[in-house]
Amino acid sequence: MEKLIITAAICGAEVTKENNPNVPYTVEEIGREAEAAYKAGASIIHLHVREDDGTPTQDKERFRVCMEEIKKRCPDVIIQPSTGGAVGMSDEERLQPVELLPEMATLDCGTLNFGGDEIFVNTENTIKNFAKVMNEKNVKPEIEVFDKGMIDYAIRYAKEGYILEPMHFDFVLGVQMAATGRDLAFMVDSIPAGSTWTVAGVGRYEMPMAAMGIAMGGHVRVGFEDNVYLSKGVLAKSNGELVEKVVRIAKELGREIATPDEAREILGLKKK
Amino acid sequence: MEKLIITAAICGAEVTKENNPNVPYTVEEIGREAEAAYKAGASIIHLHVREDDGTPTQDKERFRVCMEEIKKRCPDVIIQPSTGGAVGMSDEERLQPVELLPEMATLDCGTLNFGGDEIFVNTENTIKNFAKVMNEKNVKPEIEVFDKGMIDYAIRYAKEGYILEPMHFDFVLGVQMAATGRDLAFMVDSIPAGSTWTVAGVGRYEMPMAAMGIAMGGHVRVGFEDNVYLSKGVLAKSNGELVEKVVRIAKELGREIATPDEAREILGLKKK
Amino acid sequence: MEKLIITAAICGAEVTKENNPNVPYTVEEIGREAEAAYKAGASIIHLHVREDDGTPTQDKERFRVCMEEIKKRCPDVIIQPSTGGAVGMSDEERLQPVELLPEMATLDCGTLNFGGDEIFVNTENTIKNFAKVMNEKNVKPEIEVFDKGMIDYAIRYAKEGYILEPMHFDFVLGVQMAATGRDLAFMVDSIPAGSTWTVAGVGRYEMPMAAMGIAMGGHVRVGFEDNVYLSKGVLAKSNGELVEKVVRIAKELGREIATPDEAREILGLKKK
Amino acid sequence: MEKLIITAAICGAEVTKENNPNVPYTVEEIGREAEAAYKAGASIIHLHVREDDGTPTQDKERFRVCMEEIKKRCPDVIIQPSTGGAVGMSDEERLQPVELLPEMATLDCGTLNFGGDEIFVNTENTIKNFAKVMNEKNVKPEIEVFDKGMIDYAIRYAKEGYILEPMHFDFVLGVQMAATGRDLAFMVDSIPAGSTWTVAGVGRYEMPMAAMGIAMGGHVRVGFEDNVYLSKGVLAKSNGELVEKVVRIAKELGREIATPDEAREILGLKKK
Ligand SMILES: [Mg+2]
Ligand SMILES: [Mg+2]
Ligand SMILES: [Zn+2]
Ligand SMILES: [Zn+2]
Numbered sequence A, B, C, D: 001m002e003k004l005i006i007t008a009a010i011c012g013a014e015v016t017k018e019n020n021p022n023v024p025y026t027v028e029e030i031g032r033e034a035e036a037a038y039k040a041g042a043s044i045i046h047l048h049v050r051e052d053d054g055t056p057t058q059d060k061e062r063f064r065v066c067m068e069e070i071k072k073r074c075p076d077v078i079i080q081p082s083t084g085g086a087v088g089m090s091d092e093e094r095l096q097p098v099e100l101l102p103e104m105a106t107l108d109c110g111t112l113n114f115g116g117d118e119i120f121v122n123t124e125n126t127i128k129n130f131a132k133v134m135n136e137k138n139v140k141p142e143i144e145v146f147d148k149g150m151i152d153y154a155i156r157y158a159k160e161g162y163i164l165e166p167m168h169f170d171f172v173l174g175v176q177m178a179a180t181g182r183d184l185a186f187m188v189d190s191i192p193a194g195s196t197w198t199v200a201g202v203g204r205y206e207m208p209m210a211a212m213g214i215a216m217g218g219h220v221r222v223g224f225e226d227n228v229y230l231s232k233g234v235l236a237k238s239n240g241e242l243v244e245k246v247v248r249i250a251k252e253l254g255r256e257i258a259t260p261d262e263a264r265e266i267l268g269l270k271k272k
């Protein structure tokens, strides 16, 4: 089996210090959490940034200083900024971190509810626009899909030339589509041959989904964005602790951990 | 196998006379199309209404006169108004036909893209609100799901008491989730025991999905809302022609057609 | 969608004139049934032969005269003899029709129960031996699988060089593995890219499985071997009637019927 | 999630001291391995027995002394003798350990190849006979299925009254049906509501399947019968080491381990 790529979603846009005081807001905290995850075995840092008070932002300068801080601490790690942004933001605002020419960035491939009156909007036009910009800038999209039909969108947009193949998917389960073995198996069966995939189980499904991802030969995302607990009722002290747990399970299953350069090889990234 | 319930989606909100001149706009045309579908074997009329110029509307009075016209022509048919409405409408506007106390109404169980910049918005709060109103008025929801995770929402809302069980699902395939045998089989496997289901394949997937629905023991929706062609390149002269085709396939497979009262029995409706 | 290949399993080894008086035993009857199926639209005749009293036989001479009778009546049809044989037969006995150099022959890819004390034996060594002989003689195997794991055997034997790719599978459902949409969808998802497939539903599952095979873009086998009824309680007058029903369903679904030469093209056969 | 039942298949009938010198043959060795597994967390010992030279046997007396040795060392463990036997054995020979009135025994639900010329024979009549005898003696069958269709047999035999519900299944994957996440998910989806299940991955699939079983809420079988390696190239020193690994993975995933009495509760066994 291929080596395991661990992505650490260290920050997110919705989780707060009220949920877990170790959620990073400041540049220093972002650096600290990225480093802890990297040292534990993460080869990709999935990155949202915040103002010092925790407010999520897509500000280019904030991304720049956070990315510099991460590179200073973990020189070879792959940084994958989010283009998710927040309600009401324009495409341009959301795309700011892509201007910094990261190796990867997220491409959310559909619109869905986020609870209450909230909607996470990614219209067809937005998706195609983001994909085009990423192609132009040689940024590999991590295609975030929250439901099966979003894979079908990605396949269609790839046929239409908007998304380049081979595609890399992130199955985010437990938000809209349930986080179960049958759901994960169905998703895996639904992507084109030659694609790679990562699974991110939300909340208490994080580690069961991680274990299945490891056992099924896929890759794994964990981190405060998806879950702040190390085990039932026990808050994780850092993203590093969550990554360490994944590494221990991988070791039990005989799956080696990919270094950032090995992850680049698997994902077809060219180190910049 | 249970008898086959055929739902005719005779009108829709997006298809126009430019697509097929037989798409009904006026009250008389709605009546004519409902009658053709009913005589061919449909036991449920899934109903959107239009102004005379084809503009979609949720106007209560327009629904009232259309429903009266349908009842005059097909006294025992089940009428299932749509609560889908159009972009920018409030919940109250969308819910108008439910005030007419139909036996069923649609409950769209999630938000998704409709192409370009368009989004079909059904927030969590809207879904719960619609479900509560339908329960209060003893209107059975047909739970429209466009992707697998929307089933998972319905299951959660049922657990929380918003949606009553047993649930009746309509799998609308070919919009977001692909319309294939494996997708349909996965959907069927995903609903709670005791639920009933219908499949609506969009565009050229209408009849393949109908055939699979018949063969798998589910129920079937066809009609101009989903597809205006009788066969490749041949426009259907009426919704009746589409229903007739379903009836012929059902006959080949030994599946009998449910009358409206048999459909009520299967779906647990009380005739009003 | 690819044109539809209809295989007619006109005779089988277990069904008798007691089940349906139109089951063919004699050379003339075999010819008559093959011709009826062919004229109705079958491009492949899946062939077992019998003594005049109905006893199944693998006798080379009996196969020869039956194949000549079929070719006389349907000059371009593809003949696919069975190598199934009967309990207690040696590999050599079972392989006799392959010596006649048909274009195809069946390769049963595993051992399973046939009810009571009966077992249909195909050991690993038998399967590998049959595959090798067919390769040497340029006879394309139709890989009969009665359960999912038999696909996994075929994949393994292909990797080991015993079976040549692309493979053509026949999913025989309703004997061991159930004949349902979810089972068929799972089988289809389990074969290597580039493979072709046919589905044969046994007994009352014949036509539902055929309809799903047509709708899912696969191919279809029907015939007295699998089912002797045209509809509930109504015996088919000939294999032709069963093929006609498949053709009618295909027509409703807009799927064209492959001629024998089109079937050769799809299956990669060279006309001999 | 339910607590995790770990079954230790400590001996098997085919693995030898040549494969791993710690494979138990003698009564003392059987006792030692059962105890190691039990102390590590196994609540069920799946038991084959051997002559002192390693020859597999179904001899009632040998089973009796081995079971007594196990009970002496692990008084409350559940013992589950195999009725698999060896090639050429009669039903009566195979059923001998059932006469000792264990709490459970295996019921292999179909016939399949074991490689080369070897077949593991379980005809329909054998299966029904074994099930009846177990029912009469109040021995709960662990229904061993090596392929999906064997579940369908079990469902049919349950409907016919031969097998009592709720059923407990053991999915043995990697012999006929492949040992992958999609196969396991499909099996789990295929058993009747209210059933319980265990997964046994053979060879290098043992631990990946165990991890998935834990994560999916099922139960797990490991042991020398299925796999003799602790990790790649490293022979396990005892069945206990394999169970310990399962316990570590379960702990990472927050799944508690069932005691024998908790396993009895889950499986509906009455302690004898
Ligand atoms: Mg696939
Ligand atoms: Mg199910
Ligand atoms: Zn994110
Ligand atoms: Zn509608």
Ligand SMILES: [Zn+2]
Pocket (backbone or CB within 6 Å): C009, C012, C013, C046, C048, C082, C084, C225
């Ligand atoms: Zn045959």
Ligand SMILES: [Zn+2]
Pocket (backbone or CB within 6 Å): D009, D012, D046, D048, D082, D084, D225
């Ligand atoms: Zn065993």
